[in-house]
Amino acid sequence: MASRIEKDHARFRNIVRGRIKQNLKKYISRGELIGKKGKDLISIPVPHINIPRFRHDPQQMGGVGQGEGDVGTPIGAGDGTEPGGAGSGEGQHILEVDVPLEELAQMLAEELELPNIEPKGKKNVVSEKDRYTGIASTGPDSLLHFKRTYKQALRRQIISNNYDPGNPMVIPIREDRRYRTWKTKFEPEANAVIIYMMDVSGSMGDEQKEIVRIESFWIDTWLQYQYKNMETRYIIHDAVAQEVDRETFYHTRESGGTVISSAYRLAAEIVERDYPVADWNIYFFHFSDGDNWGEIDTEECMSLLEEKLLPAANLFCYGQVESPYGSGQFIRDLQDYFEGEEKLVLSEISGKEGIYQSIKDFLGKGR
Amino acid sequence: MNLTSELARARDEIRGYAVEYGLDFFEVIFEMVDYHHINEFAAYGGFPTRYPHWRFGMEYEELYKSYSYGLSKIYEMVINNDPCYAYLMKSNSMVDQKLVMAHVYAHSDFFKNNLWFSKTNRKMMDQMANHAVRVRRYIERYGEDVVEDFIDACLSLENLIDPHSVFMGNGHDNGQNGNGELKESSETMPTVERFKFKSPREYMDVFINPPEVIQKQKEAYEKKLATQHRKVPAEPQRDVLAFLLNHAPLETWQHDVLSIIRDEAYYFAPQAQTKIMNEGWATYWHSKIMTTKVLKDSEVIDYADHHSGTVATAPGRLNPYKLGLELFRDIEDRWNKGKFGKEYEECDDYIARQNWDKKLGLGLQKIFEVRRMYNDVMFIDAFLTPDFVREHMLFTFDYNDRSGFYEISDREFKAVKQRLLAALTNWGQPFIFVEDGNYLNRGELYLRHRHEGIDLKLDEAQDTLVNIYKIWSRPVHLETIIQGNKTLLTYDGKEHKTIEIE
Structure with missing residues (x-):
């Protein structure tokens, strides 16, 4: 019965994926989106496809309203959505709803067709939870379900013709008693840590950092949805690396050369110290413009990756942001060296529009 | 009908008051539905069976999202049909249900008695289901994408109908009763030549009607006749959809789909034409019936809350x-x-x-x-x-x-x-006429927008031309006024042209 609308709805979703992907792209790459976040809620528009018609230009149309106010009082922004002309039944098309982050992650997943992540290790670590969901005919008196018991009694009395609506007396007997029962649910507990690394050398401008900021916000949202306990660590580096807090990570301005191995070494130390590989799902995200200083250091990076980081990681993501200064050699070096390595994901981010694809590259594997 | 006995009692009571007040309605069948179904039906414009199309899915998404985020909620939905169908939402409180019932009886009265609804199909429930079956058959035969693309193009023209044509008996049959009969507006040509003035005396005739003038007039008339013959339609036609049905080179199934879209557009048109009256009438009566007859003391607050929201x-x-x-x-x-x-x-x-x-x-x-x-x-x-x-x-x-x-x-x-x-x-829609179906004697379609002070939204107008082209399959033109300048928009299948004409 319900399948009819579900079919039409699925059809619509498919069209949206095809036709409005640009829309979503535009919308993910908008910086203000994060600014719109208030108390774990984000406004997102509901997609709408407008069938073109001969219609009046709403800005010339104006309309009739009702209420207080002198001539000249503004009543609504003219941002393309009509405030609804007199008697027009169509109404506005852009509906903004506030969405909890968790649902946002689901939507993101749906839009990007992200697979759920298969947690590693820890499958045998589970937590138990009792939930009172069932009804049984035996149990302790403390769990007696009065309503169900009386319902049962009423049913029995009606069946046996003992019930008088004029004098609605219901007396439960032993067989009528109903008790609450519980079910034990086992929930796997997975731990995850994300280690973000960012190149803050002179060649990374504000725009590049903005891209990193937006992309890591969405990655954060997604992984937080997938894991209950998630930690994040931040490393910035130019010629030397240091661990910083979130605030600093996004706002520092540094200058100087680029020695990527310094960050990798620090990341390896952090993992070794705090996150035993057997118990943790470890994600590395490294953003840089790919202009590493000297081939010797690049070789150093490769060996660090090969020996320490990749074996520990669920995923190592390297995102190379396009910058007007850098040579962008590093991504090609990685590509050559680690050909066919599944845990390493490389993505070139050409600009704000590239974020969408890049998130898909990184998280599309379900690892 | 699946009302609880309490609701059935309330319905009988309210129905009684409605009759007492003089409302004269189609019998109303109430259905209890949960929010899934009410959103589904609302997405389908109130009908549980419509042909498959993505825009219903889009409506559905909007409805259920705004419902589940608490932005809006559908209280009542009522279908112009005999008998009238109305849906009650399961989760509504008793007082809400009563209000909705009173409201619905007034709607039904309006459907039955208002002149503008008099030509609508009162068995639309069945008709819609038939439409759905036909479209489904075409989808199976020609493929979903093909049929859907064509429906998309037709929907783009959905508003190009003439709601008054249903009241013009001859020559303007609207094909709305499902029989799909479409006739051309009869061309009115003078059958008797009337070039001569009456002359009381025969000898005066040469002076009153000089032969050379008569000859001239004759020629002019014949010329006019000749040009008029070429012109289709003879007079500008507002029912663009009917014109396309009659003259566009369509496959049989396409013809049928277009006529389905047109039928449904005509069915819904009176609701747009009487939105204020219809809702005002229903609100007037629910208010009257509830406050004078039905409300119990304990329900007043809830009623007032709901009514003030309305x-x-x-x-x-x-x-x-x-x-x-x-x-x-x-x-x-x-x-x-x-x-x-x-x-x-x-x-x-x-x-x-x-x-x-x-x-x-x-x-x-x-x-x-x-x-x-x-x-x-x-x-x-x-x-x-x-x-x-x-x-x-x-x-x-x-x-x-x-x-x-x-x-x-x-x-x-x-x-x-x-x-x-x-x-x-014209319920807020621009007036568009078919001016000429054989423009420049090349079978091109010439439409004219009667400008009444407000320009068309240009980008959409051009996209709409593209859709008309899909149906007409020859270049299409639209004469309109953009910022005070008379302009001809043209789409020839490849590119758009915008030419100012004097």
Whole structure:
């Protein structure tokens, strides 16, 4: 019965994926989106496809309203959505709803067709939870379900013709008693840590950092949805690396050369110290413009990756942001060296529009 | 019918009051549905069976999202059909259900008695299901994408109908009763030549009707006849869809799909034409029935809460429930007190006007008459008064280029009325006519937009031309006015052209 609308709805979703992907792209790459976040809620528009018609230009149309106010009082922004002309039944098309982050992650997943992540290790670590969901005919008196018991009694009395609506007396007997029962649910507990690394050398401008900021916000949202306990660590580096807090990570301005191995070494130390590989799902995200200083250091990076980081990681993501200064050699070096390595994901981010694809590259594997 | 006994009792009670008050309705069948289904039905325009199309899925997504985030909720839905179908939402409280029932009986009365609904198909429930079966068959035969693309193109033209044509008996059969008969408007050619003036004396004839002039006139007439013959349609035709059905080179299935879309557009048109009246009428009656008869003390607060939500106003949005309700009440009051006619109109003593009361008691009779004869345009034209505009603080608003906001622009009666009428005429849609189906003698389609002060939205107009091209499959033109300049928009299958014409 319900399948009819579900079919039409699925059809619509498919069209949206095809036709409005640009829309979503535009919308993910908008910086203000994060600014719109208030108390774990984000406004997102509901997609709408407008069938073109001969219609009046709403800005010339104006309309009739009702209420207080002198001539000249503004009543609504003219941002393309009509405030609804007199008697027009169509109404506005852009509906903004506030969405909890968790649902946002689901939507993101749906839009990007992200697979759920298969947690590693820890499958045998589970937590138990009792939930009172069932009804049984035996149990302790403390769990007696009065309503169900009386319902049962009423049913029995009606069946046996003992019930008088004029004098609605219901007396439960032993067989009528109903008790609450519980079910034990086992929930796997997975731990995850994300280690973000960012190149803050002179060649990374504000725009590049903005891209990193937006992309890591969405990655954060997604992984937080997938894991209950998630930690994040931040490393910035130019010629030397240091661990910083979130605030600093996004706002520092540094200058100087680029020695990527310094960050990798620090990341390896952090993992070794705090996150035993057997118990943790470890994600590395490294953003840089790919202009590493000297081939010797690049070789150093490769060996660090090969020996320490990749074996520990669920995923190592390297995102190379396009910058007007850098040579962008590093991504090609990685590509050559680690050909066919599944845990390493490389993505070139050409600009704000590239974020969408890049998130898909990184998280599309379900690892 | 799946009402609980409590609801069935409430229904019988309310039905009784409705009859008592003189409402005359199609029998109403109430169905209890949960929010999934109500959203689903609403997405389908109230009908559980429609042909498959993604836009219903889109409506559904909007509805369920705004429902699940608590932005809006559908209380009532009622279908113009005999019997009338109405849906009650399961999760609503008892007092809400009663209100909805009272509301629905008034809607049903309106459907049955209002003149503008008189030509709608009262077995639309079945008709829609038939449409769905036919479209499904085409989908199976020709493929979903092909059929859907064609439906998309047709929907783009959905508003190009002539709601008045259903009342023009001959030559303008609307094909709305499902038999799909479409006739060309008969061409009116003078059958007798009347070039000569009457001459009382035969010898005067040469002077009164000089042969050379007669000859000239004859030639001119023949020339006119010749050009008229080439011109199809003979007169500009507002029902663009009918013209396309008659003249566009369509496959049989395409012809059928287009006629389905047109049928449904005609079915829904009166609802758009009478939105203010219809909702006002229903609100008037639910208010009357609930407050005078049905409400128990314990329900008053909930009722008031719900009712005030229904008639709430917001700047920039005219609530048809509110406007319609107040106008009906105003009419009732005026006809009760005799506040109409020459004597009242010419009285300019404010106090006397305020206290005018001839105790005619014609109010109820008048509003029943209004609900039978009028549509929104006529309703506003006849009954919106300066007093009403002042009392209800109506205003017009316009877009201000400099501030980027819509701003209140006028509170004068004349301006408000004019604007309202303009917005309601042709239910706010632009007037588009088929001017020539053989433009330049090349089988090109020439449409004309009757500009009434407001330009078309240009980008959409061009996209719409593309869709018409898909149906007409020859170049299509639209004559319109853009920023004061007469302009011809053309799409020839490859590119758009915009040419200014004098």
